[in-house]
Amino acid sequence: MYRSKRSFSHTHGHGGGRYRGNQRSSFGRQQRQATFNPTFLVEKAGVKLVKTEYLATHRFDDFAILEQLKKNVLARGYTKPTPIQDQVIEPILGGRDVVGVANTGTGKTAAFLIPLIHRVTIGALARVLIVTPTRELAMQVRDELTAFGNGLGLSSALCIGGAKIQRQIEGLTLGPQFVIGTPGRLKDLEKRRRLDFSDFGAVVLDEVDRMLDMGFIRDVRGMIKRLPSKRQSLFFSATIPDNVREVMQSFLTDPVAISVQSAAAAENVDQEIIRINGKPKLEVLHDLLKTEGFEKVLVFGRTKWGMEKVMRELARRGLRVAAIHGNKSQNQRQRALSEFRDNKIQALLATDVASRGLDIDNVTHVINYDLPATYEDYIHRVGRTGRADKVGKALTFIE
Numbered sequence: 248m249y250r251s252k253r254s255f256s257h258t259h260g261h262g263g264g265r266y267r268g269n270q271r272s273s274f275g276r277q278q279r280q281a282t283f284n285p286t287f288l289v290e291k292a293g294v295k296l297v298k299t300e301y302l303a304t305h306r307f308d309d310f311a312i313l314e315q316l317k318k319n320v321l322a323r324g325y326t327k328p329t330p331i332q333d334q335v336i337e338p339i340l341g342g343r344d345v346v347g348v349a350n351t352g353t354g355k356t357a358a359f360l361i362p363l364i365h366r367v368t369i370g371a372l373a374r375v376l377i378v379t380p381t382r383e384l385a386m387q388v389r390d391e392l393t394a395f396g397n398g399l400g401l402s403s404a405l406c407i408g409g410a411k412i413q414r415q416i417e418g419l420t421l422g423p424q425f426v427i428g429t430p431g432r433l434k435d436l437e438k439r440r441r442l443d444f445s446d447f448g449a450v451v452l453d454e455v456d457r458m459l460d461m462g463f464i465r466d467v468r469g470m471i472k473r474l475p476s477k478r479q480s481l482f483f484s485a486t487i488p489d490n491v492r493e494v495m496q497s498f499l500t501d502p503v504a505i506s507v508q509s510a511a512a513a514e515n516v517d518q519e520i521i522r523i524n525g526k527p528k529l530e531v532l533h534d535l536l537k538t539e540g541f542e543k544v545l546v547f548g549r550t551k552w553g554m555e556k557v558m559r560e561l562a563r564r565g566l567r568v569a570a571i572h573g574n575k576s577q578n579q580r581q582r583a584l585s586e587f588r589d590n591k592i593q594a595l596l597a598t599d600v601a602s603r604g605l606d607i608d609n610v611t612h613v614i615n616y617d618l619p620a621t622y623e624d625y626i627h628r629v630g631r632t633g634r635a636d637k638v639g640k641a642l643t644f645i646e
Contacts, residue, residue: 303327303328303330303333304333305328305333305336305337306327306328307320307321307325307326307327307328310336310337310340310361310362311340312340312361312362312365313365313368313369313399315397315398315399316361316364316365316368316395316399319394319395319396319397319398319399320357320361320395322394322397323357323394323395325357328354329353329354329357329358329507330353330507331347331349331353331354331355331358331505331507332354332355332357332358332361334505334507335347335355335358335359335362335503335505336358336361336362337362338503338505339358339359339362339363339366339479339481340362340365340366342366342371342479343479343501343502343503344479344480344481344482344499344500344501344502344503345359345480345481345482345502345503345504345505346482346483346484346495346499346502346503346504346505347359347481347482347483347484347505347506347507348483348484348485348486348487348504348505348506348507349483349485349505349506349507350485350626350630351454351485351605351606351627351630352606352630352631352634353507355453355483356387356388356391356453356606357391357395359377359451359453359481359483360388360391360392360395361395363375363425363449363451364392364395364396364399364401366449367401367424367425368399368400368401372448372449372479373424373446373448374422374423374424374425374426374446374447374448374449375424375425375426375447375448375449375450375451376426376428376433376444376447376449376450376451377425377426377427377428377450377451377453378428378429378430378433378450378451378452378453378458378467378470379427379428379429379453379454379458380429380430380453380454380457380458380460380461380463381429381457381461382407382408382409382410382429382577382580383580383584383605384453384454384606385405385406385407385427385428385429386405386407386581387606388427388453389403389405389427392425392427401424401425402421402422402423402424402425403423403424403425403426403427404418404419404421404423404425404426404427404428405418405427405428406419406426406427406428406429406432406433406436406442407428407429407432407577408429408431408432408577409576409577409580410577412432412435412436415432415436416436416439416441419436419441419442420441426442426447430458430463430466430467430470431463431466433466433470434466434469434470437473444470444473444474445473445474445475446475447474447475447478448475448477448478448479449478449479449480449481450474450478450479450480450481450498451481451482451483452467452480452481452482452483452494452498453483454483454484454485455467455482455483455484455491455494455495456484456485456486456487456488456491457485459490459491459494464490464494467494468494468497471494471497471498480498480499480500480502482495482498482499482502485627515633515634515637515638515639516613516629516630516632516633516638516639516640516641517638517639517640517641518629518640518641518642518643519640519641519642519643520642520643520645521535521642521643521644521645522645522646523644523645523646528616528644529557529560529561531644532546532557532561532614532616532644533561533564533566535612535614535642536561536566536593536594540611541593541594541611541612542590542593542611543587543590543593543607543609543610543611543612544593544594544595544610544611544612544613544614545594545595545597545605545607545610545612545613545614545628545631545632546594546595546596546597546613546614546616547596547597547598547599547613547614547615547616547617547619547628548596548597548598548616548617549598549599549617549618549620550598550617551572551573551574551598552574553617554570554572554596554597554598554616555570555572555574555596557570557596557616558570558596561594566593566594567591567592567593567594568592568593568594568595568596569582569583569586569587569592569594569595569596570583570595570596570597571583571584571595571596571597571598572597572598573598583595584605584607587607588607588608596616599619599620599624599627599628605631607631608634609637610631610632610634610639611632611639611640612632612639612640612641612642613628613629613631613632613639613640613641613642614641614642614643614644615628615641615642615643615644616644617644618643618644618645628641629641
């Protein structure tokens with residue numbers, strides 16, 4: 248038997264899941280090129296995190312937002328605010344700048360969209376720019392905007408790479424109230440003089456640490472310089488390392504700071520090490536996918552070609568699988584994500600960059616086929632399961 252079942256120990260996470268002092272420095276630049284081994288995060292069975300329920304100070308009915316918007320929130324199945332929504336909606340309604348330290352999956356998209364939709368609809372804001380690190384996250388924001396803005400007559404444009412720029416240019420000529428996009432495409436549209444950053448009264452930078460990890464720091468800085476000096480600025484990041492802090496300070500004015508980081512890894516995730524002991528990893532993965540209960544599985548690997556090769560072999564064996572990585576076209580990535588969401592495929596194989604911003608319900612398992620490069624990547628991966636009070640499992644292959 249190659250499985251070594253253990254559960255996560257809260258003693259390594261330091262409550263907020265971030266390293267302190269000397270521990271933090273051990274995951275610097277050199278570590279990004281090395282391979283992060285999460286074995287030390289896994290302790291003997293029986294140690295469990297105790298989850299304390301968050302007591303919201305507001306209900307959605309309490310917020311001073313339009314009745315139609317309240318109906319749309321209810322129609323989306325939102326009954327009580329998540330911690331970030333509870334603490335962020337009111338300051339944004341009041342026009343304040345906000346910095347939110349929050350992981351993906353905490354409800355932060357709704358936290359900024361709900362008050363911004365209200366402010367645009369009542370005429371307090373004319374236009375909003377929302378910048379995300381990935382196409383997938385931008386599309387998710389657009390979909391949420393469409394749902395929350397139902398019946399309010401809002402207009403939007405999605406500006407992302409991998410899609411025809413001419414169609415996006417045509418959309419921008421209509422002067423949409425919300426523009427949602429990725430840094431590279433937004434910069435390209437501005438160079439073509441189809442987008443003027445000084446037109447926006449509110450700007451959201453979402454998952455800023457991911458943007459900087461992906462090499463967008465120059466684009467983000469350039470964007471900030473061109474924004475109007477009088478604006479509402481909203482800034483969200485899962486971590487605040489020095490380069491993120493630098494951007495934050497140049498972007499915000501007297502912000503309300505909210506931190507709702509989860510613990511080191513999702514409290515609803517059982518983490519296990521799978522000791523391969525010389526057995527081919529592909530065979531171990533195949534055996535797991537044939538096991539009962541592995542219904543909706545995210546598999547993370549290090550390289551594009553590696554994940555593609557594994558996906559093709561599993562498909563040859565008759566398993567319902569797909570892959571998303573940088574070599575896939577936007578249509579291919581979107582089709583794979585849709586099929587995974589709709590349970591038409593059992594497993595989605597992804598690289599870290601391609602998976603940024605993924606927010607998919609009911610993922611039963613995350614499998615680290617290849618070890619993550621950093622502690623942050625490990626936390627990001629395992630956080631794709633165990634959401635909305637459901638228990639998930641994260642398995643990491645170790646030689």
